[in-house]
Amino acid sequence: MGDDSEWIKLSIDQKCEHKLWKARVNGYEEALKLFQKIEDEKSPEWSKYLGLIKKFVTDSNAVAQLKGLEAALAYVENAHVAGKTTGEVISGVVNKVFNQPKARAKELGIDICLMYIEIEKGEPVQEELLKGLDNKNPKIIVACIETLRKALSEFGSKIISLKPIIKVLPKLFESREKAVRDEAKLLAVEIYRWIRDALRPPLQNINSVQLKELEEEWVKLPPAAPKQTRFLRSQQELKAKFEQQQAAGGDADGGDDGDEVVPQVDAYELLEAVEILSKLPKDFYDKIEAKKWQERKEALEAVEMLVKNPKLEAGDYADMVKVLKKVVGKDTNVMLVALAAKCLAGLATGLRKKFGQYAGQVVPTILEKFKEKKPQVVQALQEAIDAIFLTTTLQNISEDILAVMDNKNPTIKQQTSLFIARSFRHCTPSSLPKSLLKPFCAALLKHINDSAPEVRDAAFEALGTALKVAGEKAVNPFLADVDKLKLDRIKECAEKVELAYGKNTGGAADKKECRPAAGKTPVLSGAAGDKDTKDTSAKSGPLKKTVCLAHDGVNLVVFCLQIEVCEERASAVLPASCIQQLDSGNWKERLACMEEFQKAVELMERSEMPCQALVRMLAKKPGWKETNFQVMQMKLHIVALIAQKGNFSKTSAQIVLDGLVDKIGDVKCGSNAKEAMTAIAEACLLPWTAEQVMSMAFSQKNPKNQSETLNWLSNAIKEFGFSGLNVKAFISNVKTALAATNPAVRTAAITLLGVMYLYVGPPLRMFFEDEKPALLSQIDAEFEKMQGQTAPAPTRGTSRHSGGSGDDGEERDEQEDIGNDVVDLLPRTEISDKITAELVSKIGDKNWKIRKEGLDEVTSIINDAKFIQPNIGELSAALKCRLNDSNKILVQQTLSILQQLAMAMGPNIRQHVKNLGVPIITVLGDSKNNVRAAALATVNAWTEQTGMKEWLEGEDLSEELKKENPFLRQELLGWLADKLPTLRSVPSDLLLCVPHLYSCLEDRNGDVRKKAQDALPFFMMHLGFEKMAKATGKLKPTSKDQVLAMLEKAKAIMPAKPAAPVKASSRVVGGAAPAKFQTASGNLSCNAGKCMGKNFLRIEFCSAFCSVPLLLFQGAQGKKVPSKPNLKEDDDKSGPIFIIVPNGKEQRMKDEKGLKVLKWNFTTPRDEYIEQLKTQMSSCVARWVQDEMFHTDFQHHNKALAAMVEHLESEKDGVISCLDLILKWLTLRFFDTNTSVLMKALEYLKLLFTLLSQEEYHLTENEASSFIPYLILKVGEPKDVVRKDVRAILNRMCLIYPASKMFTFIMEGTKSKNSKQRAECLEELGCLVESYGMNVCQPTPGKALKEMAIHIGDRDNTVRNAALNTIVTVYNVHGDQVFKLIGNLSEKDMSMLEERIKRAAKRPAAAPARQAEEKPQRAPSTNANASVLRKGPAEDMSSKLNQARNTSGHSEITHTVPREFQLDLDEIENDNGTVRCEMPALVQHKLDDIFEPVLIPEPKIRAVSPHFDDMHSNTASTINFVISQVASGDINTSIQALAQIDEVLRQEDKAEAMSGHIDQFLIATFMQLRLIYNTHMADEKLDKDEIVKLYSCIIGNMISLFQMESLAREASTGVLKDLMHGLITLMLDSRVEDLEEGQQVIRSVNLLVVKVLEKSDQTNILSALLVLLQDSLLATASSPKFSELVMKCLWRMVRLLPETINSINLDRILLDIHIFMKVFPKEKLKQCKSEFPIRTLKTLLHTLCKLKGPKILDHLTMIENKNESELEAHLCRVMKHSMDQIGSKTDKETEKGASRIDEKSSKAKVNDFLAEIFKKIGSKENTKEGLAELYEYKKKYSDADIEPFLKNSSQFFQSYVERGLRHIEMEKEGKGRIPSSTGISPQTELTCVPTSTNTVSSSIGNTNGEEVGPSVYLERLKILRQRCGLDNAKQEDRPPLTSLLSKPAAPTVASSTDMLHSKLSQLRESREHYQHLDLDSNQTHSSGIGTTTSSSSSTAANIDDLKKRLERIKSSRK
16 A cells, blocks of 8 residues: 555656556556546646657556557547657567557557558558568558558558558568458458559559459449548648538538549559669570571560560660661561560660650661561551650651651651651640641651652541640741641541540640630521521631630630621610711711710720621711721721730631731821731730731832831730741741832831841841842841840730740740741751762862862852751761861861851751761860861851750760770860750760769879869759769779869859849840849849948948848948949849748648658758758748859859848748748758858847847747757857857747747757867756756756766766866755755765865845846746837847846836836826825935035935826826936846836837926936947946846937927937037947847947937037037047047038938028138148048038028028038039039139128028017927027027017017026026026036046036135025925026127037936936925035935934925926
8 A cells, every 4th residue: 555655646747657557557547537637738738748658658568558549549649749759669569569469459559550640641551560560560550551441441542651561562462471461452352442553553463363353342343543541730721621521421422522632653653663784694695696686586585584574773774775776677587576676665765764765766766777667567657656756755856856857758758657646645735835846747748749649648547646735826827828728637536536635635725716616606696697607618618716815814706797797786885877977978968977986996895706796887878998098097996995905816816907007107197006006916925017017008009008017016916925926927028128219118127127136136138148248237237236235125915915825935936036936937958969979989089189189169159048958968978077077177177167067057057066076076086276166166156056055965975985095085074064064955975075074183184173173163053063972983992082172172162053034025024123222232132341431320330230230321322323233133133032832831841740751850961951942931031132042152152141141121921921931941050161141140039039039029839949959059160259149049039939948959969079069058058057047958957967966977077167166056056955856976076066066155035136137038928028029120129128128027026117217107197287296304414514515425326216106197207217327337127217208119109208298308317328439438346247138228218209290399409419429439339248138238239320310400410510529529538439430420421411402491591500610711621631521521512512502592591601611612512513503703702702692691581580489489380490490590690670570479488488488598607597488497507527537527617727615505505495486586697688699608519418417407306306305494405416315314304394394396297
């Protein structure tokens, strides 16, 4: 019982591992209940049992095992992590469950296997079950087979892979155990259900009895296709559908049968390949050449037996094919020919695509052999050629077939046509493009006119098949000249054809034709239909269709209608009056009729419009002979409308085109005729319309019509593109036009040629070389104009015809190949008859002179012919011999002839590559340089015509490279290095060159070695690193190492394959994009530092600043006009870089889980991983970015990262949708050796994870597992800066990924061999435990600590220390329990640990505080306020700011923010002044004490009453108090205050509460910045992280503030000046850069500066910058960098001026410039070291002049003595220079004139100016600015009268103005304090003098620095009392307003120093309020120092008296 009671108390997982079986049974039962109870499949509870499930199923106790199996099944069914256990659990089931005697155990085991398949783990389950088939225990084998059978039965063959099962079936049938054989039989039957006869070939060799039994079983199976009955988790939709079908009535699924076609399994795929080459008889090659036919027959029969194997192993069959080909071609015994043909057929069938490389050699021979008439031979040849065709493509063998088509033997022609017909049946419309159809149709059309009927029949069959496959649209253009009878015959054949891929494949086009016919039934209705039939048959046989394309690209079948039908249809849609007046004799009636006609057409729907009927009505008398031009114009316009709006057919077009062409030359109607023709071209396609129009125009004699038709066609081609146009017909018409006598026609023809040249290119000129020289020079001039231009994008015709037609793509391809087509159209001369035997013998003569004569003759023959046909007879052999001529001159001549030959023959030269081209390469080995150069030029001329494929195919090139000729090798390798990079793909034969390339790498000749090294990357580009590395296997060990090293180097510089050529249509996309979208700064690269240094506040920010949407000064670059290539680049780079693919990420995860793609798991990335990632990215990453990402050059990676940073903010959703791919790509960058890429990648990651945490995104398991392990590798990097960044990233990752899971990855990192990595990982683990407590330790704290403790004994000192520190950290969190968890340590390690724990001087309560602080920083926010926080843009804010925010949010949990410091946001929102508040008891003090000497106390922060919120609910005072905390000397206090203000600022509805406090807040902020700069940064004791945190909070607040324009504009000039001073000083502080996150801080400051410049009041900020520049230039201590940055800010402002000029007070700005120029005259500025100040000033003035023009001179009103000002003179000079208005006047007169104008205009505008000022004062926003302007104005014009403006206003307004002016005066002069009307605390008379100490303080003194007497304090106290309503100030003391205004004052912009005192006193006073200071007390407080003291004790005052005072204070506040 003792034992029982012990285990009963244990947890479930502990029971499951208990040694007592009863305990385990109990544990399994409880686990089962628990698993069934947990609803959340992602519950952390599941993870506890991950390691236990295998034990559940392998329990040694049978009873326990059954329970364990039940629990395991429940676990697999419900747990999301169950998939991780697949391998071990299934292995356990197979080995420990399937051998159990209990049937229940076996059942549960099978269920578990099936459940794993259901949760997408089919492949590992199948793998384990197949392993089980090799077990010796038959029970296990039977159970495994049964499981496989059940899985196949339930899940189907899509999920269960059949190939590996079928592979083992024969072996199972051979088993000695009957049970195994029986189960195998059942499995075979089940497999047959799914794949039917595909199972027969693999089982053909099993025992015949067994096979017979199987056949019997197979026959019994139902014919219906089986269906999947159990579904994967990802197939829930299918499951629901299946269940619906079941519910609807079992298997009665009706039409759904067609939806789910059982996948066709190819039996070939299931077969094992047989190797036959080694089994050939040894004497085979001798026998096959034997003279006795019996021996040859024996050899062939041996081969026939071998090739009967249905699947053959790939190998080198070249020799075998060669001898078989020889037998077929030359053997005289026809029986052997048939036998050899059978062997070839067997080879082709067994090898399939692998035989394709030999197809080209065999096909011509077989086709030639069809001359044999014996049926068995013909049949064998047919079978052979059909089998061979399936191994290759029609494209590859087309030339061989076409060459045989011209053979004179009718049998060959017949059989070739029949072969073409059979081949076409295997084609699809896409594999039979127009470019291939064209030559075949041309050849077959010759055959349909052949004298032999069998040839004609075969040709008709072939053409019919082509028609069926490709559709009429594709084939009809080639059948244009075929007569009606033959066309009908072709169509008849087409109907009989049955295609290999089923009827639907090719019939798509036919179907399309049928549908509209059905839809157009009215056309054929009634008697009219009959008549139409007769009419049409009269024209073109029975029911010939006039096909045209309607708007949706569908072929319309429209018949020519009788005029009566047309009238009937027209009357149905047109008004009766309209039809009657059509042929009226009165032109006005006809015009009215046309107007009605037009209205009717405009209102008609497309489907209702009878187009043919309407145009017939228009053509009715007078029709196109209409004499009145107005009527004619309308008629033509109506034709255009009908064509645009209706389904306009070619029939309708033919009715009107003649009339249109007739009117095109008419002066008045020509434009309308052209418009109508364009509309018809859009409806009926341009090629057809153009052909009709051209033939009509040139069939008449009017030259005007001809020239205008040509002009129309030129424009039409530009609008519609050149696709589909009949070039041949065009050229003949253009030649006719060029021969015209009328010059206008000739000019129009030349213009048309110019347009055609854009599309066709240089080949076009070839057709006109026989024209007269004068005409040819005109044509050349036109072509030259077009040189370099690209064809415009088609703007018409695309929308209508892009719809249903699958041929559009082909049309585009065709457009690209127009040039080639034109070359095909050239008339070529047959020169074979001129190559006589005499000429050939001359070329081969022994005498070199005669040989030369022969070559000269050949040259002249080719020159005369110009373009020749490919047949050159014996010339090729003769020329080949001359390439080896001993006379080098003749070799060179031969090479030039071959060059000529390539040009003359064109692409047809490719058939001579093998016999003539390869010998040219041999010449590259010549010792003479000029001969080699000529050979190289010839080879290049040939490759231009042929492409590279023919040269690289076969072994010829490798044979040449094999020759050990250094010249040949270096020239050939150089040529390959030049050509290979341009190819997109190469034949596999290139691999044959690799061994010779390796020998070249070790060649004795240095040039050869160099060329080989140069070519290496290009070979690798096509063959891949792995194949190249594999090829080194045959090298000697020493050579192998050297070559592998070179391969590694080549891999690093290997270029990417060239991209696919851009289609004609896409080539122009974006071309019309306006230039403004193509700014050069659009894509800032991270190399910006090199070129844009001048445009940034600091050069160092370039790289990271790419993330900021609006960069400082980026516009400067934008002004440069980008060059053309850049423009194209920018076009390409517009748009998003990450494309959101719905469910793309989920699908990728499924693929990886299902092992469809490689799992992202490697030690170093292999090529297949990179290729896989590239493929996955292709669908969701912009092409140009992908090219940069996968480029071999690291600089391109930098560019990619820069683009990613730039788009990070704008494409959040895209980034998240591609996050898994981005992270995977970044892991590849971790393996790069380049540090700059690594740093950029880490920089990007920091920004990325900041963004993700703001978006509250959580990393998926897939993303984490494919990224974190590789990131952790980098934590061991030797460079400190990299390690710091990685740690920062790990820190941020905890915000988006659970720390406990991070712990596992980091723990894995401690096992690394890299000691730095181990140490850093251990430190990080310590941080995690410190932040999150012990729960973070995985799998359990005990195991984790044991792992960590192992490292205490590490060899490396750093690792030991890290391990000790980590465990000490854990000890601090967890206490003594650590020792228990660690377990046994060696004595040495334990003593080290104990010593370290003792030494660790643990500060009291440090750990909990830190833990409380860090938790919110790392853990994702879960507090209620998280949803309230606005998701602002990721403005480069440090995560420390988020920490501060979260801290305020977590206050209730962690208590890090005392309640006193919280803002009651609800109170602020609802504050309406009625809130009651309890004031503290005010304490009486003796006022006599004030006369005592004053001691300035040390700065202290006094604790605030805990009931702060209860006592002070007034919003303004609360904000005042919090702002006062911002300037606190205590960092935490300041951070807490900033966090609260930030929370207010980030909520738009509450941010308005800050209005009126902006200056106050900014002053407190830059005071804090000074305090940090002077004090905190110098304090070595302070933790620098705290400073960074404070900086981040300050900057974050500022950014929030300056995002709100209304608040930002409240900042005054002086405050902005000091703020900018503080920010720029911070940016230049080198100490900040050295901090860990210093760069981040500086980047954030840079962003803040942008916001300040853009969002502040533009007058104030411009003024502040000017004063700041002036001060910085004056100050000797100021660094030149400071001035430079101020000027850069000014430049930014100058660029903003065009948008902001209207909101700027120019008078003030010009006054500031005037003062600047007074302090720094021109001469003084020129003496400055830098020329930038004077240039900055000039730029500013020039921009102002440019924007305002002469009006700028009206804005000098605030300058007292304008005549003395340099400014006015400068402005006049600028105006004079820019406008050139003042001609001969002298500069002096100019200045005087300008002054006079200025005075006049200023007097005239005084009233307007004052009215503007008073308007500002009256507005809420600009009141301060208005008062300041009024003050300046009064000061300058003391005699100005403002009474008229004041007297009409209220008394309150007058006193407000008076107070405001007094306020400004006191502020300017600093001579006293008066209360302000707005409730802002009064100004002080004290000046702030920064002392040498590091605190921001001020000495209390007057302007002379003397000691201040007590009277000053009494005065101050009096003012304070007055403010609080305790004393009434006497109005008489105020000086009158006029005297106030007339006082002279220096017109300077106040720095905020004076205001500083005012604001500080206000801050301090508000603080005093909350610290219970009596207003009448004898306390003193300095205005510059944030310190207050209160007396330690005082007596209680009379309560009534206190109440009265309290009431007074309240009333004063109201």
